Amino acid sequence: MKVKDGCKMPLKEKQLYPLKAAASKRSRTEQDWWNKASRFLWFIVGLYLAYLYTCQLQLLHENQLWFSHLTELERDLSFRSESAIYYSYYKQLVTAPSLYEEISTLLRARNINSFQHFSILPEIFLASLYRAAGLKHLVEPVYFYINIVFYMQGIQLLILFYLAWTLSGTPIAGCLAALFIIFNREMGTRAHMAVSLRECFAIPFLMGGILCNLLYHHSNRIEVLFLLLTLVTNVCAAVTWQSAQFIFLLEGISIIVVQTFGLLPKGKVCGLLLCKVLATLVYSVVYPGYYSALSSMFITFTVAWTLVTFIHSGHCDQVKNIYLWILTIGLSLFLNIILKLLFFGYEDSVLMFKYVCSKLGLMRFSDFEILVSLCHSAFQPMSKGTLLQILSSGLLPCYAITIAVFFKSIMAQSQNILQTRNELQSKVQSSSPLAHHLDPMWAYAVLLSLLLGGLSLWTTRFQYLWVPCACSIAAAGVCHSKLWRDVSGAIGVTSSVGNVVRLMSISAIILAVTLKETPTLLSQLRLMKQLHVPDTVMLMKWIDSHTPRDAVFAGSSQILAATHLATGRATTVGAHIEDDWLPKSTWETYQIYAREDPGVVYDIMGRLGARYMIVETGLCSPLPNECSLVGVMDLVANATGNNLGLATPLRFCEALQRGSEDHALRQFTLVFENQSFTVYKIG
Numbered sequence: 001m002k003v004k005d006g007c008k009m010p011l012k013e014k015q016l017y018p019l020k021a022a023a024s025k026r027s028r029t030e031q032d033w034w035n036k037a038s039r040f041l042w043f044i045v046g047l048y049l050a051y052l053y054t055c056q057l058q059l060l061h062e063n064q065l066w067f068s069h070l071t072e073l074e075r076d077l078s079f080r081s082e083s084a085i086y087y088s089y090y091k092q093l094v095t096a097p098s099l100y101e102e103i104s105t106l107l108r109a110r111n112i113n114s115f116q117h118f119s120i121l122p123e124i125f126l127a128s129l130y131r132a133a134g135l136k137h138l139v140e141p142v143y144f145y146i147n148i149v150f151y152m153q154g155i156q157l158l159i160l161f162y163l164a165w166t167l168s169g170t171p172i173a174g175c176l177a178a179l180f181i182i183f184n185r186e187m188g189t190r191a192h193m194a195v196s197l198r199e200c201f202a203i204p205f206l207m208g209g210i211l212c213n214l215l216y217h218h219s220n221r222i223e224v225l226f227l228l229l230t231l232v233t234n235v236c237a238a239v240t241w242q243s244a245q246f247i248f249l250l251e252g253i254s255i256i257v258v259q260t261f262g263l264l265p266k267g268k269v270c271g272l273l274l275c276k277v278l279a280t281l282v283y284s285v286v287y288p289g290y291y292s293a294l295s296s297m298f299i300t301f302t303v304a305w306t307l308v309t310f311i312h313s314g315h316c317d318q319v320k321n322i323y324l325w326i327l328t329i330g331l332s333l334f335l336n337i338i339l340k341l342l343f344f345g346y347e348d349s350v351l352m353f354k355y356v357c358s359k360l361g362l363m364r365f366s367d368f369e370i371l372v373s374l375c376h377s378a379f380q381p382m383s384k385g386t387l388l389q390i391l392s393s394g395l396l397p398c399y400a401i402t403i404a405v406f407f408k409s410i411m412a413q414s415q416n417i418l419q420t421r422n423e424l425q426s427k428v429q430s431s432s433p434l435a436h437h438l439d440p441m442w443a444y445a446v447l448l449s450l451l452l453g454g455l456s457l458w459t460t461r462f463q464y465l466w467v468p469c470a471c472s473i474a475a476a477g478v479c480h481s482k483l484w485r486d487v488s489g490a491i492g493v494t495s496s497v498g499n500v501v502r503l504m505s506i507s508a509i510i511l512a513v514t515l516k517e518t519p520t521l522l523s524q525l526r527l528m529k530q531l532h533v534p535d536t537v538m539l540m541k542w543i544d545s546h547t548p549r550d551a552v553f554a555g556s557s558q559i560l561a562a563t564h565l566a567t568g569r570a571t572t573v574g575a576h577i578e579d580d581w582l583p584k585s586t587w588e589t590y591q592i593y594a595r596e597d598p599g600v601v602y603d604i605m606g607r608l609g610a611r612y613m614i615v616e617t618g619l620c621s622p623l624p625n626e627c628s629l630v631g632v633m634d635l636v637a638n639a640t641g642n643n644l645g646l647a648t649p650l651r652f653c654e655a656l657q658r659g660s661e662d663h664a665l666r667q668f669t670l671v672f673e674n675q676s677f678t679v680y681k682i683g
Helices: 011-065 072-077 081-095 099-107 121-132 141-168 171-183 198-218 223-240 244-260 266-286 291-295 297-311 318-344 347-360 368-375 384-392 395-419 440-458 460-479 481-491 495-526 534-546 557-567 584-593 598-608 629-639 643-647 652-658
Strands: 552-554 612-616 668-673 677-682
Touching (some): 011 141, 011 495, 072 081, 072 534, 081 099, 081 121, 081 141, 099 121, 121 141, 121 223, 141 198, 141 440, 141 460, 171 460, 171 495, 198 223, 198 244, 198 266, 198 440, 223 266, 244 266, 244 297, 244 440, 266 291, 266 297, 297 318, 368 629, 384 395, 384 460, 395 440, 395 460, 395 481, 440 460, 460 495, 481 495, 534 557, 534 677, 552 557, 552 598, 557 612, 584 598, 584 629, 584 652, 598 652
Parallel strands (some): 552 612
Antiparallel strands (some): 612 677, 668 677
């Protein structure tokens, strides 16, 4: 068959076709190289912003304490409460003649297994790294420790920079997120104030895990790599912070909700949940005393969801999804109760139940640890000052706009789906119509941030997780092209004009935030303070020179933490609220400040093995405040019917100061005194 002449390719075009193909290929290659170079340059920008944030934290820490000019004793005293306990173990491991023998000693501790109860794995790792790298002559141990913490906060900023970039598709969002984090530092981290807190080590890993969760769904070619990174970050978070298991629960709920709407395949959901389950198992292996983690709400919730999903497979409508969620929650609670009753004990759960009920105002309990926890600043509701700060910095408005646009998009798309329901019914029933419209990464990130935000309003402690997430989501939202496409459509302009408006608006936001917040930041950086605790320094010097090395001290948890760090002396209690809220020995030791019979206090000190007792003048003063120590002691005594305590006219510490003639008081000999502290030798 002859081909018509009109269908033949001219000879000249045949000759030019290979040239056009080669030019097109060369253009694509150049574009790829340009994209890679651009991403590398923006990564350098992210590194620089992370470096600036690290320097900001270092400078603030230096200016608040004049840390570089402090003596070693004063540097030790700059670590407060539980931070002092954690750092004391690092110092102990760094200065020990044998690292292996010192770790073995910690594991075989007579009264407290420090490795289990205090989660000191970060201190063990950093001390081992410091000694193995031979850094003794290059950097002081304390600077190595605090700088690692500050560098981790910088890494966290870099992760959030890339998180905003991933969600929005533009690196400008990463820059805006970094600015939000820098200007809202006080709400986003406590690293410069309390370096050794477990959250300072764990939250960067948690943020890294969230980013890996998103990239795991976003990438198909190297998803195994991102799944492995998810496992690594989850394990690191779990072994550094006991509360990470609760964050895993929130992440698991967010992931399963997204999967319920058909936005994530069950295979990837199972992979993400498996990583978190394995991290919890690793935690139970690393800390053998905490097998109760295997009965945590996250584990039982995951098991319940797996069973319900396996039994009820196939397509589910909205009514059936609600039924399955109710079934999952009920089965999770049932498994949790059974496991705790039969295998792991329920004491921790009872304390948590009492705390939640007291926090919600449903019931009022008189437990000492519950009352102390409710008075702790970390467990208070988010303050109005915090809300005003994130409002004035622009973070809250941008976050609110992002959330509003996200839910507006869901409602609009759901309405379109309902209007075309007959057409969609002919499609495959195993997939959700929303899966073709919503980005699962956005759904997961927004839902998780809303859960953290709700908990932050209830308990301040969660704001240090919510604010970093909110910074990335707010920046990604206002920089996302979809938001500006909706704006362009609303005002009736073309896409090219809309892009110009988008760039100008984003630039205006960045400029406005920078100009408004920079003066405040500079004033904070210029503010010079100095640690001034002469009475505490005098006390520590006396303890170090006038008491034997094996002496055991009793007192408040704060002063005992400083004593253990600065002098190496053993103490009767530990300053931490991370594990069992407060151990029984803390309540017994605090009878020093209760209206208790001196003979009872003497018996308690003997049972705890205390040879010296530190009494703080400020704590012994009776104050009309329910959150003061003496106020809490009176509340507990009144609620428990301890009539002896309330009938005794003087507190034990007041009786000591006034020199009562009670026979038991003669067993307490005054050996040191200044304006803030008195020390008594027992026996």
